[in-house]
Amino acid sequence: MKRFFNEYVNKDIKIDKLTMIGIISLIIVISGIFGFVYEFIFYYFNSGMKYFYYRGGNFLPWINIYAIGSILICLLTYKNRKKPLVVFFKSTVICGVLEFIAGYIIYNYFGHFRCWDYNTEILNFGNICGFICLRSVLFFGVSSLLLIYGILPIVIYLSRKINKKAFVAISICLVSIFLFDEVYNLVIARIFNTPRASDVYKEIGFKYMDFKK
Numbered sequence: 001m002k003r004f005f006n007e008y009v010n011k012d013i014k015i016d017k018l019t020m021i022g023i024i025s026l027i028i029v030i031s032g033i034f035g036f037v038y039e040f041i042f043y044y045f046n047s048g049m050k051y052f053y054y055r056g057g058n059f060l061p062w063i064n065i066y067a068i069g070s071i072l073i074c075l076l077t078y079k080n081r082k083k084p085l086v087v088f089f090k091s092t093v094i095c096g097v098l099e100f101i102a103g104y105i106i107y108n109y110f111g112h113f114r115c116w117d118y119n120t121e122i123l124n125f126g127n128i129c130g131f132i133c134l135r136s137v138l139f140f141g142v143s144s145l146l147l148i149y150g151i152l153p154i155v156i157y158l159s160r161k162i163n164k165k166a167f168v169a170i171s172i173c174l175v176s177i178f179l180f181d182e183v184y185n186l187v188i189a190r191i192f193n194t195p196r197a198s199d200v201y202k203e204i205g206f207k208y209m210d211f212k213k
Contacts (some may be wrong), residue, residue, distance in 0.1 A: 021168060078148070
């Protein structure tokens with residue numbers, strides 16, 4: 001693995017399109033789960049270590065903006081992988097812009113709704129309109145190092161060690177399950193007025209973080 005990591009950092013690894021689809025699929029799944037775990041832990045401390053809050057709007061433990069951010073980071077910083085500081089600073093900017101734009105659009109075009117609000121959170125120095133803060137972008141910058149120098153090379157390594165058809169099939173099946181969950185809760189449940197994940201989980205006693213409009 002050490003030898004492969006050196007190759008990953010210093011050489012351009014050739015990856016066919018089908019394998020690339022599998023790699024991207026796994027990154028989407030892993031990063032979305034990572035975001036869920038991070039927010040699950042963070043909001044426990046943010047509440048004064050009193051409550052755990054279920055974050056995201058899906059049945060599965062996955063948050064979409066982390067998956068989107070991770071794909072952007074991979075696309076825009078992969079060529080800079082020989083320079084960790086460049087990866088870090090580019091990622092903080094990428095994630096800061098993504099988070100601000102997403103927060104702004106959700107708030108201004110979806111009935112002043114907020115999925116997060118740094119106005120009400122701990123360690124919110126540099127907070128801008130509740131959409132981004134210094135702590136968030138620095139955390140995303142550090143997380144990008146884990147992504148580029150940990151998760152991505154491991155996924156690429158697995159794609160080489162596992163039968164290609166099996167790797168791609170497993171990856172696509174996994175991402176399809178998570179994306180169907182997302183589409184159901186965002187679209188299907190609204191159209192057919194069926195229970196969404198938040199409705200079900202609140203009914204059985206899970207706590208959700210509510211932000212003021």
